[in-house]
Amino acid sequence: MLLAVTILGNNSAIPAHGRHPTAQVITTTDELLLFDCGEGTQIQILNYRIKRSRINHIFISHLHGDHYFGLIGLLNSFALLSRIQPLHIYGPAALKEILHLQFKHSDTRLPFELTFHPIEKDGLILDAKHYTVECFSTRHRIECKGFLVREKKNLRKILAEEVRKYNIPPSFFPQLQKGEDFTDANGVVIKNERLTTENRKPKSYAFAADTVYDVRLAEIVREVDLLYHEATYPDALSEKATERYHSTTKQAASIALQGSVNRLLIGHFSAKFENLEPFVTEAREVFTNTDLAQEGVTYLL
Amino acid sequence: MLLAVTILGNNSAIPAHGRHPTAQVITTTDELLLFDCGEGTQIQILNYRIKRSRINHIFISHLHGDHYFGLIGLLNSFALLSRIQPLHIYGPAALKEILHLQFKHSDTRLPFELTFHPIEKDGLILDAKHYTVECFSTRHRIECKGFLVREKKNLRKILAEEVRKYNIPPSFFPQLQKGEDFTDANGVVIKNERLTTENRKPKSYAFAADTVYDVRLAEIVREVDLLYHEATYPDALSEKATERYHSTTKQAASIALQGSVNRLLIGHFSAKFENLEPFVTEAREVFTNTDLAQEGVTYLL
Numbered sequence: 001m002l003l004a005v006t007i008l009g010n011n012s013a014i015p016a017h018g019r020h021p022t023a024q025v026i027t028t029t030d031e032l033l034l035f036d037c038g039e040g041t042q043i044q045i046l047n048y049r050i051k052r053s054r055i056n057h058i059f060i061s062h063l064h065g066d067h068y069f070g071l072i073g074l075l076n077s078f079a080l081l082s083r084i085q086p087l088h089i090y091g092p093a094a095l096k097e098i099l100h101l102q103f104k105h106s107d108t109r110l111p112f113e114l115t116f117h118p119i120e121k122d123g124l125i126l127d128a129k130h131y132t133v134e135c136f137s138t139r140h141r142i143e144c145k146g147f148l149v150r151e152k153k154n155l156r157k158i159l160a161e162e163v164r165k166y167n168i169p170p171s172f173f174p175q176l177q178k179g180e181d182f183t184d185a186n187g188v189v190i191k192n193e194r195l196t197t198e199n200r201k202p203k204s205y206a207f208a209a210d211t212v213y214d215v216r217l218a219e220i221v222r223e224v225d226l227l228y229h230e231a232t233y234p235d236a237l238s239e240k241a242t243e244r245y246h247s248t249t250k251q252a253a254s255i256a257l258q259g260s261v262n263r264l265l266i267g268h269f270s271a272k273f274e275n276l277e278p279f280v281t282e283a284r285e286v287f288t289n290t291d292l293a294q295e296g297v298t299y300l301l
Numbered sequence: 302m303l304l305a306v307t308i309l310g311n312n313s314a315i316p317a318h319g320r321h322p323t324a325q326v327i328t329t330t331d332e333l334l335l336f337d338c339g340e341g342t343q344i345q346i347l348n349y350r351i352k353r354s355r356i357n358h359i360f361i362s363h364l365h366g367d368h369y370f371g372l373i374g375l376l377n378s379f380a381l382l383s384r385i386q387p388l389h390i391y392g393p394a395a396l397k398e399i400l401h402l403q404f405k406h407s408d409t410r411l412p413f414e415l416t417f418h419p420i421e422k423d424g425l426i427l428d429a430k431h432y433t434v435e436c437f438s439t440r441h442r443i444e445c446k447g448f449l450v451r452e453k454k455n456l457r458k459i460l461a462e463e464v465r466k467y468n469i470p471p472s473f474f475p476q477l478q479k480g481e482d483f484t485d486a487n488g489v490v491i492k493n494e495r496l497t498t499e500n501r502k503p504k505s506y507a508f509a510a511d512t513v514y515d516v517r518l519a520e521i522v523r524e525v526d527l528l529y530h531e532a533t534y535p536d537a538l539s540e541k542a543t544e545r546y547h548s549t550t551k552q553a554a555s556i557a558l559q560g561s562v563n564r565l566l567i568g569h570f571s572a573k574f575e576n577l578e579p580f581v582t583e584a585r586e587v588f589t590n591t592d593l594a595q596e597g598v599t600y601l602l
Contacts, residue, residue: 014378015344039374040341043316063406065377069370073340076366077315094406101402105364105395107443142408 001130001151002029003203003301005226007267007293008044012232012246013066015040016271020295021066024207024228025050026149027298028131034058035147035207041070042077048296052078053085057126059133060091061209062144068095072102079110086113090125090135092143093118119145136220138211141245146208148221154199162195203301206261210268212242213251218258225301227261228293230268235282249279253286267293302431302452303330304504304602306527308568308594309345313533313547314367316341317572321596322367325508325529326351327450328599329432335359336448336508342371343378349597354384358427360434361392362510363445369396373403380411387414391426391436393444394419420446437521439512442546447509449522455500463496504602507562511569513543514552519559526602528562529594531569536583550580554587568594 004027009020021038025045032054034041045052052074060068068091078087089095096116103110119125119135122145126133130152135145155177163173168182168190176182182190206221208229221227231253232246241248247255249266256264264287269276276292283290291299305328310321322339326346333355335342346353353375361369369392379388390396397417404411420426420436423446427434431453436446456478464474469483469491477483483491507522509530522528532554533547542549548556550567557565565588570577577593584591592600 013381015347020344039371040344043321043341046316063403065374065403065407065409069374069377070340073366073370076370080314092406094402098399098402098406101395101399102364102366105393105399105443106366108366142406 001203002027003131003149003151003205004298005205005228005265005301006048006050006298007265007295008041008048008050009036009038010267010269010293010295011066012230012268012270013064014271017274019269019271020044021069022061022268023070025055026205028128028149030128030130031056033133033149036061036067036209037069037071037074038066039069039073042074044295045074053081053083055087056085057088057090057133059125059135059147060089060095061138061146061207062140062142063092063094063098064142064210067210071095072099075099075110075114076106076108078112079108083112086115088115088117088126090117090119090133093120136217138209138217139214139245140210140212144209144211146206146211146217146220148204148206148224150204151202153202156192156196157199158196166190166195168195205301208255210245211247212245213247213254215255215258218255221255221259221261223260223262225262226265226299227256227259227263228265228267229255231266231279231283232268232270234273234278249282250286253283253290256287256290262289263299264290265293265299266290302504303328304432304450304452304506305599306506306529306566306602307349307351307599308566308596309342309349309351310337310339311568311570311594311596312367313531313569313571314365315572318575320570320572321345322370323362323569324371326356327506329429329450331429331431332357334434334450337362337368337510338370338372338375339367340370340374343375345596346375353379354382354386356388357386358389358391358434360426360436360448361390361396362439362447362508363441363443364393364395364399365443365511368511372396373400376400376411376415377407377409379413380409384413387416389416389418389427391418391420391434394421437518439510439518440515440546441511441513445510445512447507447512447518447521449505449507449525451505452503454503457493457497458500459497467491467496469496506602509556511546512548513546514548514555516556516559519556522556522560522562524561524563526563527566527600528557528560528564529566529568530556532567532580532584533569533571535574535579550583551587554584554591557588557591563590564600565591566594566600567591
């Protein structure tokens with residue numbers, strides 16, 4: 001499965017220095033997902049030529065404005081563009097009330113089916129054909145969830161020579177790919193391991209939303225291919241970070257290190273800082289494979 | 302008094318072609334006013350270096366998203382920037398409910414005093430030192446108000462030679478400027494008209510918000526220096542305009558002509574049209590002194 005993350009906003013609460021509030025598009029083979037939707041996300045979607053009609057699932061981490069103020073505008077545009085494709089939103093229960101109040105007073109009737117899935121507890125929230133999305137609690141000033149996309153286990157690879165040798169009928173190949181053993185006409189069992197090999201490891205992406213340094217997260221994101229962890233402040237401001245339920249560069253990198261993830265993206269930068277080079281330099285001191293989450297850039301997993 | 306209008310958004314509902322939803326900053330000598338606040342207004346405020354801390358009054362015409370979805374983000378940023386200056390919002394009563402619901406769920410406590418003035422009827426809504434703001438109903442799909450800023454009557458100009466001739470004490474000059482007659486020690490009255498002349502005519506700006514063609518508006522905006530009237534569609538689409546409670550280029554120009562205004566700005570352009578030159582060409586056929594409301598441009602009255 002194709003899995004990629006496009007950053008639409010890498011800034012924290014106040015837009016500044018041409019940077020935007022949080023929003024990320026997750027590209028899968030079949031459809032697009034949107035993680036958070038800060039103000040102006042629909043304009044960023046236009047800027048970066050994202051096919052907005054392919055967004056079928058929107059996940060909102062929490063109700064601080066820089067993570068959802070752009071949602072109502074995006075939905076409104078979907079309505080004006082006569083979208084018919086159903087849309088699913090996953091987020092805090094109060095979000096539904098906020099959206100409906102605004103639809104009511106603008107006399108908006110959506111031409112598409114909108115299903116709101118209030119997030120009530122951690123765990124699986126979307127089981128799609130090729131991937132799943134789970135959510136996990138972070139520690140923030142208000143209730144906040146991170147999201148974890150996992151590619152589903154890949155089918156096993158058939159060994160062409162072996163299936164010929166054992167004369168396995170092609171009609172049984174789908175079962176082989178799923179790991180079943182083959183039993184021939186004489187009742188002889190040929191073990192699946194003889195006929196197939198393990199396919200590549202399923203890919204996974206964790207979006208850790210807004211959070212104070214929380215060592216628990218290292219376990220939750222263990223061995224993901226890509227972790228996005230906020231790094232609102234440089235390491236010198238760790239006290240301020242804690243006070244505001246945010247993290248520093250080195251704290252983000254420390255979670256990546258302890259979780260043995262493959263690669264780290266840092267984002268949600270404080271508007272106070274224009275130059276972000278020191279952020280990535282600091283983080284790399286702890287975890288080498290770190291990059292700045294750059295707006296308009298797609299990170300392929 | 303200084304009076305100027307800066308356009309931050311000239312597009313209708315869906316952002317397109319680099320154009321933004323409705324927002325206008327009105328500059329007066331003492332402070333700034335904001336008329337409507339579509340999504341991304343706070344970013345436009347940054348782009349055009351508007352001093353956001355000087356905005357003391359915000360007026361929202363109606364609850365279609367392209368006229369107010371940026372308000373909550375702007376207020377949120379004011380809070381994060383530790384604004385202390387009081388702020389006044391004038392708009393439909395339901396707007397207060399929408400804002401408060403979002404403040405509640407983001408656990409936002411404003412560090413400044415926010416006074417919400419629900420607009421209940423047409424007429425005077427703000428009586429400031431140097432100007433007034435009135436509102437008037439337009440005809441739109443939902444309840445909608447236009448706004449009219451009028452400079453207060455200018456003080457009369459003192460005629461230096463005449464006051465010397467009649468030996469008027471300077472302490473009486475303020476009364477002269479207000480139009481009072483002077484009575485000397487012998488009880489002789491010197492008429493004000495002998496000592497002063499009329500100052501220049503007070504300036505006025507009308508923002509006609511969203512509206513279907515409504516000839517009533519010509520009376521309401523009569524003889525303003527500058528009229529902003531929406532022209533969502535070219536004249537060929539007048540049927541569509543009527544059906545959607547919007548106006549065309551020539552309808553906007555016709556209101557300007559019938560109202561004998563000095564100058565017309567047209568805006569709120571449909572996202573379907575990238576090239577706006579035909580819009581202004583059509584409007585000028587009816588009312589010569591017409592311009593496109595251009596984003597980032599300040600129109601001095």
